Amino acid sequence: MRRLVAGTLAAALAVLALAGCSPAAAAKPTVVVTTNILGDITRNVVGDQAEVVVLMEANADPHSFGISAQQAARIEAADLIIHNGGGLEEGVLNHVEAAAAAGVPTLAAMDAVEPLAFSHGSGAQDPHFWTDPARVSQAVAAIADSVEGRVAGVDAGVIQAQADAYTAELTELEAAMEAGFAGIPAAHRKLITNHHVFGYLAQRFGFDVIGAVIPSGTTLASPSSADLNGLTGAIRDAGVVAIFADSSQPERLAQVLAAEAGMDIAVVPLFTESLGADGSGAQTYLDMMRSNTQRITDALT
Numbered sequence: 001m002r003r004l005v006a007g008t009l010a011a012a013l014a015v016l017a018l019a020g021c022s023p024a025a026a027a028k029p030t031v032v033v034t035t036n037i038l039g040d041i042t043r044n045v046v047g048d049q050a051e052v053v054v055l056m057e058a059n060a061d062p063h064s065f066g067i068s069a070q071q072a073a074r075i076e077a078a079d080l081i082i083h084n085g086g087g088l089e090e091g092v093l094n095h096v097e098a099a100a101a102a103g104v105p106t107l108a109a110m111d112a113v114e115p116l117a118f119s120h121g122s123g124a125q126d127p128h129f130w131t132d133p134a135r136v137s138q139a140v141a142a143i144a145d146s147v148e149g150r151v152a153g154v155d156a157g158v159i160q161a162q163a164d165a166y167t168a169e170l171t172e173l174e175a176a177m178e179a180g181f182a183g184i185p186a187a188h189r190k191l192i193t194n195h196h197v198f199g200y201l202a203q204r205f206g207f208d209v210i211g212a213v214i215p216s217g218t219t220l221a222s223p224s225s226a227d228l229n230g231l232t233g234a235i236r237d238a239g240v241v242a243i244f245a246d247s248s249q250p251e252r253l254a255q256v257l258a259a260e261a262g263m264d265i266a267v268v269p270l271f272t273e274s275l276g277a278d279g280s281g282a283q284t285y286l287d288m289m290r291s292n293t294q295r296i297t298d299a300l301t
Contacts, residue, residue, distance in 0.1 A: 027051075029151045032078040034089045034096065035062045036275045037130050038109060038139075040285045042082055044166040045143050049154040050079070055092060058277045059247065066091045075099050079151045082143060085110030086127025105150040112142030116199050119209045128273070131201035133174040133289065137167050173286055174204075180293045181205050188300040192235060192243045194254055197272045210238050213245075213253045228257060235261045242299035246272045247282075268299045 029050045033039040039054030046052055053074050056065050062084070067075075075081060075095050083089055083096050085108030100106045113135040115125040129135040144163035148156040181189075189207045191198050195214040202209050211231045235243075235257070245254045247269040258265040270292045276282035281291045 029079040029153055030074065030077065031080045031082060031147065031151065032075050034081075034083040034092055036060070037273075037285055037288070038082055038084060040275060041130075041136060041140060041166075042143055044169075045140055045159065045163045046147055046154075047158065047162050049158055050147065050151055053078070056089075056274070058275050058280075058283070060274050062088050062273050063090050065089075067095065076102065076104065078104055080104075080146060081106040082146070083108055084127055086115070086125050086129075088127040105146070107142060107146045109139040109142065113138045116203060118196050119199050119202075126196065126199045128197045129200050130285070131198055131272070131289075132204040133170045133177070134204065135200060136285070137170045140167055140170070169286060173289055177205060177289065177293045180297045181207075184297060184300045187239065188241060190238050190240050190300075192231070192240050192257075193272070194243075194245045197246070198244075208238075210234050210240055213243070213257055228253075228260070232257060232260045235265070236263065240265060242266045242268050244268050244270050244272075244296070244299075246270060246274075247276065266299055268295055270295055 028048075030053055031042060031046060031050050032053045032055065033042050034055050036054050036056045036058060039052060039056070043052045053071075055067050055071050055075075056062060072095050075092075076099050078099065081096055081099055081104055083093075083106065087093070089096070096106060110125070110127055110129060113129045115129070118124055118126045129139070140163050144159050147154055148159050190210050191202060191207050192210050193212050196209070196212045198207070198209060201207065211234050213228075213231070234240075240261075241264070243254045243258055243265060245267055254267045258267055271280070271282035271288045272292070275284065275288055282288035
C-alpha cells in the first residue's frame, strides 16, 4: 500500500513539474506595439523581459494600415499596449480604444514628449515626434516606466539598464545628425515633403519647412490644384533644390511638382514613417535616421 501511495505521489509531482515547464506556464507577458518604429524602440527597452508584438509591417503607412482578426485578439489579450498617439494610427485606433475601455493598460508615446503644432496652421498636434531623437529619449523613459509599473514579472533593473543604454545611443545619433547637417548651407536648409512629417526635425536641427505635396499631417488627405499651384510658387521663391518623398508612398505627385516648378529639383526617397525591410539600410530606428540624415545632407549640399 505504501509503495502504491509513494508511486502515486511521485507521478503527481512529475505531472506538476511538467505543467510548470509547459509553454503556458513559461509564457512571457506581452507588450503590443502599433507602429514598427515604436516597436523597434520598445524592443530595445524591453529586451527579453517580455514578448513584443508589432502590428505594423515594414514599408507600411501608419495612417492607413489595418490588422487581422488574430492581431486584434493579441491587442485584447495584451499586458500593455503602446501606441503613438496624436491620431497617427487611424486604421487601428478603434481597437486600441476598445482594449483600453476593457481595462488593458495603454501608453500613448506622444503623452511623454513636448508636442508641436503642425506647421501648416491647422492647430492640431503633430504626431511625428520620432524625427527628433531627443523626444524619442523622452518616450523611452515613459516606455520603461510603463513596462516596469504595469507589466508583471519583468525585472525593473534590467529594463532600466536597457533603457539607459538605448538613450545613450540616441544621444550619439543626435550628435551625428547635427554634425551631418552642419555642412548644409543656410540657404539650402529648406524642406518640402510628401506630407507634413518633419516639423520636429526642422525645429531640432534648424530647417525651414516650405510646404508639403499633401498639405496635411496624414497621407489620407489629397491636395487640390490650388494647393499644388501655391506650392509650386513657394518652391520657386525659396529656391528649393529637393523634394523628399516617403519611400512607402508613390512619388508621382512629387515628380509632377518638381517638373511644374521648372527647376532642377531632385526627388529623394526617405524612410519617414516606417522602417524598411531587412537589408534596406533602415531596418531599425537608428539605421533609418542615419540613412535619412545622409540622404538629406547629400541632396541639399
